[in-house]
Amino acid sequence: xxxxxxxxxxxxxxxxxxxxxxxxxxxxxxxxxxxxxxxxxxxxxxxxxxxxxxxxxxxxxxxxxxxxxxxxxxxxxxxxxxxxxxxxxxxxxxxxxxxxxxxxxxxxxxxxxxxxxxxxxxxxxxxxxxxxxxxxxxxxxxxxxxxxxxxxxxxxxxxxxxxxxxxxxxxxxxxxxxxxxxxxxxxxxxxxxxxxxxxxxxxxxxxxxxxxxxxxxxxxxxxxxxxxxxxxxxxxxxxxxxxxx
Numbered sequence: 001x002x003x004x005x006x007x008x009x010x011x012x013x014x015x016x017x018x019x020x021x022x023x024x025x026x027x028x029x030x031x032x033x034x035x036x037x038x039x040x041x042x043x044x045x046x047x048x049x050x051x052x053x054x055x056x057x058x059x060x061x062x063x064x065x066x067x068x069x070x071x072x073x074x075x076x077x078x079x080x081x082x083x084x085x086x087x088x089x090x091x092x093x094x095x096x097x098x099x100x101x102x103x104x105x106x107x108x109x110x111x112x113x114x115x116x117x118x119x120x121x122x123x124x125x126x127x128x129x130x131x132x133x134x135x136x137x138x139x140x141x142x143x144x145x146x147x148x149x150x151x152x153x154x155x156x157x158x159x160x161x162x163x164x165x166x167x168x169x170x171x172x173x174x175x176x177x178x179x180x181x182x183x184x185x186x187x188x189x190x191x192x193x194x195x196x197x198x199x200x201x202x203x204x205x206x207x208x209x210x211x212x213x214x215x216x217x218x219x220x221x222x223x224x225x226x227x228x229x230x231x232x233x234x235x236x237x238x239x240x241x242x243x244x245x
Contacts, residue, residue, distance in 0.1 A: 079126065
């Protein structure tokens with residue numbers, strides 16, 4: 001139990017550190033009116049390149065910050081849990097590709113902020129990995145994410161007249177998701193072991209079946225030994241001389 005608790009803490013530690021910085025920078029910006037949001041991604045502007053690094057740490061308001069907090073810490077923790085050896089490469093790779101895609105193809109004269117692009121990338125990575133790897137644990141995570149954040153798919157497209165929402169960086173969502181799918185295929189052989197295909201012929205019996213058969217065989221041999229035991233009775237004849245009076 002202690003080992004499991006320690007592992008969970010290790011997997012959630014760095015995502016929690018990121019979230020702490022999200023909140024710390026937001027409230028510092030709001031309290032001291034620093035106008036840090038100007039350092040977001042500005043497409044095709046040299047000064048906007050800094051935003052590739054800064055974008056996930058900047059949020060427009062509390063609702064924006066809160067809506068990114070829970071999905072980020074959940075998806076990032078799953079990545080750190082299942083892909084321990086490559087978790088940082090996946091996180092930073094999605095982060096940079098998302099920001100660079102926004103800088104190259106985002107709407108001009110706009111500023112893109114928020115961690116939602118990173119969230120889209122992590123969720124897309126986990127979902128794609130679950131489906132292509134045939135791993136039951138990743139598939140369970142994928143279905144949970146689809147059920148919980150399935151509506152996120154609408155954030156991948158430009159706003160149309162029938163969408164009544166505040167401005168969103170659909171470019172960030174799109175390039176984050178594309179990066180997540182790309183990394184899922186790139187690291188398809190890294191991480192948890194794929195479950196075997198139940199329809200694929202396999203001559204090797206699973207270990208649990210072998211152990212069960214061995215135990216049954218041992219019990220049967222023991223019963224046979226008990227049934228085949230020969231009981232030998234020895235009779236000592238009565239000494240007639242000793243019993244005479």
